[in-house]
Amino acid sequence: MIKVNRQILLAKRPESVPDESTFKMVEAQIPVPDENQVLVRTHYLSVDPYMRGRMKNIKSYAKPFQIGEPLTGDSIGEVILSKNPDFSVGEMVIGTFDWADYSLRDGSELRKINLDEAPITTHLHVTGMTGLTAYFGLLDIGKPRPGETVVVSGAAGAVGMVVGQIAKIKGCRVVGIAGSDEKLKYLKEELGFDDVLNYKKVHDIYQELERICPKGIDVYYDNVGGEITDATISLLNFYGRVPLCGQISMLNSENIENGPRLFTHIIRRSILLKGFIYSDYKDRFEEGRKALAQWIKEGKIKYKENIVEGLENAPDAFLGLFRGDNLGKQLVKIGE
Amino acid sequence: MIKVNRQILLAKRPESVPDESTFKMVEAQIPVPDENQVLVRTHYLSVDPYMRGRMKNIKSYAKPFQIGEPLTGDSIGEVILSKNPDFSVGEMVIGTFDWADYSLRDGSELRKINLDEAPITTHLHVTGMTGLTAYFGLLDIGKPRPGETVVVSGAAGAVGMVVGQIAKIKGCRVVGIAGSDEKLKYLKEELGFDDVLNYKKVHDIYQELERICPKGIDVYYDNVGGEITDATISLLNFYGRVPLCGQISMLNSENIENGPRLFTHIIRRSILLKGFIYSDYKDRFEEGRKALAQWIKEGKIKYKENIVEGLENAPDAFLGLFRGDNLGKQLVKIGE
Numbered sequence: 291m292i293k294v295n296r297q298i299l300l301a302k303r304p305e306s307v308p309d310e311s312t313f314k315m316v317e318a319q320i321p322v323p324d325e326n327q328v329l330v331r332t333h334y335l336s337v338d339p340y341m342r343g344r345m346k347n348i349k350s351y352a353k354p355f356q357i358g359e360p361l362t363g364d365s366i367g368e369v370i371l372s373k374n375p376d377f378s379v380g381e382m383v384i385g386t387f388d389w390a391d392y393s394l395r396d397g398s399e400l401r402k403i404n405l406d407e408a409p410i411t412t413h414l415h416v417t418g419m420t421g422l423t424a425y426f427g428l429l430d431i432g433k434p435r436p437g438e439t440v441v442v443s444g445a446a447g448a449v450g451m452v453v454g455q456i457a458k459i460k461g462c463r464v465v466g467i468a469g470s471d472e473k474l475k476y477l478k479e480e481l482g483f484d485d486v487l488n489y490k491k492v493h494d495i496y497q498e499l500e501r502i503c504p505k506g507i508d509v510y511y512d513n514v515g516g517e518i519t520d521a522t523i524s525l526l527n528f529y530g531r532v533p534l535c536g537q538i539s540m541l542n543s544e545n546i547e548n549g550p551r552l553f554t555h556i557i558r559r560s561i562l563l564k565g566f567i568y569s570d571y572k573d574r575f576e577e578g579r580k581a582l583a584q585w586i587k588e589g590k591i592k593y594k595e596n597i598v599e600g601l602e603n604a605p606d607a608f609l610g611l612f613r614g615d616n617l618g619k620q621l622v623k624i625g626e
Numbered sequence: 627m628i629k630v631n632r633q634i635l636l637a638k639r640p641e642s643v644p645d646e647s648t649f650k651m652v653e654a655q656i657p658v659p660d661e662n663q664v665l666v667r668t669h670y671l672s673v674d675p676y677m678r679g680r681m682k683n684i685k686s687y688a689k690p691f692q693i694g695e696p697l698t699g700d701s702i703g704e705v706i707l708s709k710n711p712d713f714s715v716g717e718m719v720i721g722t723f724d725w726a727d728y729s730l731r732d733g734s735e736l737r738k739i740n741l742d743e744a745p746i747t748t749h750l751h752v753t754g755m756t757g758l759t760a761y762f763g764l765l766d767i768g769k770p771r772p773g774e775t776v777v778v779s780g781a782a783g784a785v786g787m788v789v790g791q792i793a794k795i796k797g798c799r800v801v802g803i804a805g806s807d808e809k810l811k812y813l814k815e816e817l818g819f820d821d822v823l824n825y826k827k828v829h830d831i832y833q834e835l836e837r838i839c840p841k842g843i844d845v846y847y848d849n850v851g852g853e854i855t856d857a858t859i860s861l862l863n864f865y866g867r868v869p870l871c872g873q874i875s876m877l878n879s880e881n882i883e884n885g886p887r888l889f890t891h892i893i894r895r896s897i898l899l900k901g902f903i904y905s906d907y908k909d910r911f912e913e914g915r916k917a918l919a920q921w922i923k924e925g926k927i928k929y930k931e932n933i934v935e936g937l938e939n940a941p942d943a944f945l946g947l948f949r950g951d952n953l954g955k956q957l958v959k960i961g962e
Contacts, residue, residue, distance in 0.1 A: 535893070553848070553873050554876050557901035558679075560903060562898070562901075563892070567893070
């Protein structure tokens with residue numbers, strides 16, 4: 291057990307792509323729990339693209355990070371001190387902790403992890419936020435039916451990989467879009483995607499998508515936005531469904547970019563688009579976690595983790611998301 | 627009974643705004659019914675903005691008009707000759723007839739009008755296509771709840787006026803957007819809209835909408851697209867709903883215009899957008915017609931008709947839609 295609490299703060303709001311100057315590591319005292327509070331030692335931090343959005347000073351589902359305060363994110367940790375009768379020392383918990391060695395949280399902000407349900411780190415992806423994001427977006431909004439064509443962008447990301455595998459479980463033809471041949475090879479050979487498209491290597495995304503989706507597209511699970519999304523929406527069939535999950539192509543932009551107005555096509559084809567965040571489904575998390583854990587057990591959902599060691603490497607792991615470094619879920623291991 | 631069948635043909639596909647050269651009137655022989663067919667004398671033609679879309683050679687829910695063939699549209703007529711046992715001479719029927727004095731149709735393309743249900747011409751608007759478009763788009767997609775703010779664009783059009791009145795019936799605060807003070811006065815004073823906005827007279831639609839919708843916007847019923855829609859979507863509350871009904875601002879454009887990319891906001895607020903056409907709800911038409919007819923009887927839905935006399939004036943009535951001439955439903959009276 292270390293004696294200080296290292297914390298990573300937001301040093302300044304990035305103007306476009308974040309870099310090292312976005313972050314600052316400081317050493318603070320280890321806090322002491324008050325009534326109902328719990329001190330947690332961080333074991334794993336999850337590193338997620340949506341955090342870029344919270345670096346902007348914009349009202350959204352999650353409130354903006356404040357300059358000079360610790361970043362926070364989905365994390366797993368161990369209870370070290372507890373003044374909450376519901377939590378005992380040594381228990382493993384999940385919550386939104388500081389990017390730090392230790393976090394002080396109210397008991398109501400924690401959930402105990404069922405270690406039998408699924409491998410512990412999967413609570414930060416397949417059976418956690420990204421998996422639930424895939425599960426509810428695809429099944430509740432996308433409503434895929436057997437034989438339909440499902441296209442997923444950001445397919446090699448933590449959400450995209452689960453989306454594609456659930457769509458396969460549901461009997462769909464699945465096409466994944468990503469930006470590296472290595473990632474796409476993994477999707478096709480290991481995860482069973484039917485076809486893949488490297489958007490960086492094609493001259494015309496629309497034409498290439500049209501070629502590999504000869505029956506059109508029924509569900510487009512959107513993680514990226516921008517030109518990939520323009521092309522995909524333009525190829526949607528009648529009654530197509532679009533779970534709008536993320537717009538990573540917009541995350542580093544402060545201004546609203548322009549793109550083609552697609553509503554005429556959306557009307558002509560009676561298309562549904564729905565923005566969402568996984569917490570819209572908080573009443574159904576239990577259902578989602580159980581289904582996802584079961585699919586992991588049955589080998590129907592595979593996953594890949596990219597684990598970096600050391601809190602001090604968390605900023606670079608985050609920056610790697612935007613360099614397109616990672617295949618699979620980016621985690622940072624901190625505690626023992 | 628006249629001796630020739632005057633027909634209005636599509637003379638050429640308009641490049642932008644249609645004009646007189648888009649149409650051509652010819653005289654043809656009055657056709658004779660074959661087995662199962664019915665000859666109908668047109669009494670009323672409905673003139674609708676969506677017909678502009680059919681003048682383009684683009685695959686959509688309705689197939690494009692062909693050059694040199696009669697335009698068609700929602701119409702009411704009287705059975706003149708019948709070789710279909712289900713239809714008798716003298717009965718009033720509704721269907722998609724030619725812009726002509728007479729049309730020959732298969733019995734399966736006709737529906738008898740219940741003259742007791744509602745005033746006959748309302749079958750071409752409040753209890754017909756435009757009313758059903760308002761009814762299902764607002765209630766099935768918009769799902770307005772009492773106390774919510776509903777904004778409707780194209781509010782003085784045949785669809786928009788019904789949308790606003792149904793939203794009032796459902797206990798909402800209703801704001802209508804249109805382009806003439808005369809129209810807006812009617813919406814506010816006669817139809818009970820809570821507030822109105824003349825988009826042609828405001829400097830900044832967003833700011834003005836923000837001012838008159840202090841609680842934000844919960845449902846945006848979109849008939850117009852373009853900048854009005856950009857502003858309205860940007861003001862939608864969490865879980866806002868957008869029935870996408872029409873994009874009249876795009877109708878005269880052959881190219882896809884650019885506009886701001888709004889998906890980031892749509893995701894942040896968990897917003898739903900759904901394109902639709904009234905025929906998506908054909909299994910529920912009876913329900914919609916009954917509700918609308920009842921509201922007319924109860925005086926809860928009022929309407930205004932703009933009736934032009936003579937088939938020869940139908941083209942100009944259509945062009946008037948794009949000049950913004952009409953307050954309420956544009957009809958052409960042809961038969962006796």
